[in-house]
Amino acid sequence: MTNEYLEYYPNKLAKDFKFDKHLKNEKRFQEYCRGKEIPYYKDEGNWGTKLDIGNIPIKEAVKRAFILQEFGVWKEWKNTGKNIFNFSKNLTELLKETNVLDLDISIIKLPYKNFYIDLTSAKIPFEENGSEFIEGAFITDENYDADNGDSFERAIGVDFAGKDYIEKYWKINKNLCWDGDRGFHSMTLFLEKNGDLRTIQDAINFDKKGFVGEATFDERDDNTKIELYLIHKQFVDRTINFIINCLLYLTTKDVDIEKEYPSDLPSYLKTKLNKANTKRKKEIVETEIIKGGFTKIKYVGRKIKSNYISNTPDREISTHWRKGHWRNQKIGENLLESKLIWIIPTIVNKEKGEPKKGHIYEIK
Template sequence: MKEKELEYFYPYKTDKKYNYRALEKKFQNDKNYNFENDPYYEFLNSVSKGNEKLAGYISDDLSTWSLWNRLGRNIFSFSNDLLLMLEKTDVDDISFDMFSLPYDDFYLSLKSLGLYANSDNENLIDGVYVHLERSEMEAIPKSERDPKMRDDYYEPEYKLLIYFHFVGNFENFVKEKPDEVIFDEEIKLSWSYGLAFPKYEDFITVGDAIDQEIEKFESQVYQNFPQDKNKREKIINEYKDFVDKTIRVLINSLLYLSQPKEKINSEQEFPQNLPFNFNRKLNFAKTDKQKKKIEKKINETGFSKILYFGNNNNRNVNEYDESHRKSLHWRRGHWRKQLFGKDLQENKLIWIRPVLINKTDEDILPKGHVYEVKTN
């Protein structure tokens, strides 16, 4: 392991840098709270030093981290081989009803892929926070409705709504090129996007949703730079490239997580290098009672177990090897639906894994595995 896990996984790294947990605790315990002494405002003002875009970036980072922290602190780490295969699988025709996420909020590590947020190859993507906006997908209970209002007012607006907030070493970019950082009305940054499937819209595929997202971004860029065509084109092209390089591995990772547990190769462990010698104490715990007591203290300290996928013997914290990708050729994978069951009323999602072809011997093709995701 070349990098400590508490520094490798972004939620722990950014918490250590800005001490988010202490800030959250201070806010919760401040009985004399008012707008003038808002701890968040004081914090953002001190770290941004008057840079409005930097304050927006850190504010967004903090709010995303806080949501992740409140909703379970779940972290998923895929083996590099599995991520590479997922990246090489097409997703445009994937429909919204194929997703069945294990949690409403979690962090997915992508660092080992060596993806960069922009073309200058300076801002490495660490990973992505994934948030399922369930409140926009469920009807408000009748007991909470105003009887004077029509029922359709309380119906869900979306069939599916997922936000993706990518994170990494972006702070220097914000400092050096603040005019290229785009905010929309929800204070999202240039390296965030989502999948929105409105209830009364016809489009149902990932490709449809991404087209809508890009149109929305283009509109926002035009509002920011109505007179500067060259800058608009540069920022929009960077954004399209960013979406294109991340969408496949992201969507396929979510589909992989949507599988039944028995189809997934995974292990769950606390990260290494925990404070207060927690790892050592766990190793020397003699009884289950002692172990559970230590695990409770670890959770109370702000840490949780990480789910590792794809390779039980090799944690996904190694350096990315660019030469590996250059020496191989992939035959792309894809997903397809297959009807089954009585009167073919059920369907299952079949993953045809990409096939790796060695350029020095293209006649030898390793056989791919097939994973099934059953949906009703």
């Protein structure tokens, strides 16, 4: 069963805020969201231009700044193929129970420069015990350039998304520097940082420390910055393990992916596609489908089943997860190649009920 195309966050976002229309005049849209540049002068050391959005409520100003950031992420996603991955419920459950933090971060290989992962099956709240759930995440392969134009740092940008996010959390995000800081829902994981970052845990810690940037004109007090840091830290701790496991699974050579058009693909296009009996005719119809705004959804892990083993007769053990992990296995002649292998987590004694959270046995 496939989902309707407009159910996915990037498409809902574009429809609600008319992003395709704003692509025709991005400068005008940017001025609407962040204001026009006006001369600024405070003293001889502080002068130049600043943005003036006019006399609008602070909540509306925060919302517009957020929409502009989402527009930028969405635009990159659109321009790089509009790729959407939908992870199955079984795969999601297993990835949640897999260790990841001590891995070498360089083994992550993204399938595309920019793509979106639907996370609705994961049921991850934006805040602990909250009712607003993350719908998905935009993943971006980012390069940071040196002054001479050379690319010297590579990072993975992760922007979690949800339709109720800004309405619920605008009071938090109003304290961010809107042109520099990201919302607390986003993170940047550097894969290369002058050799200082070795593991995924190193990259996560670096993101936490650098979350609240130093703006040129920064009037925030230290308590506000500390509060923002803690909010972001708690969010990262709750989400990062799972999203990294999603990326690692897409890195593996044995990844289980099925590509299908969404259920709301117009019937006349379905008919044309079914009647296309040559490769060339199919390509023509697929081009028409893309022009109509549709792409295939990449369904991940449909063939994967939850693993479980029964209790041995000589001892009684309560239901629990046996944690999974990743192994970067050396293979090939002289062991010069490597293959990422997922040791899948297992539920022990599932017939006795659901495993209790916190009661976990790990594989080393």
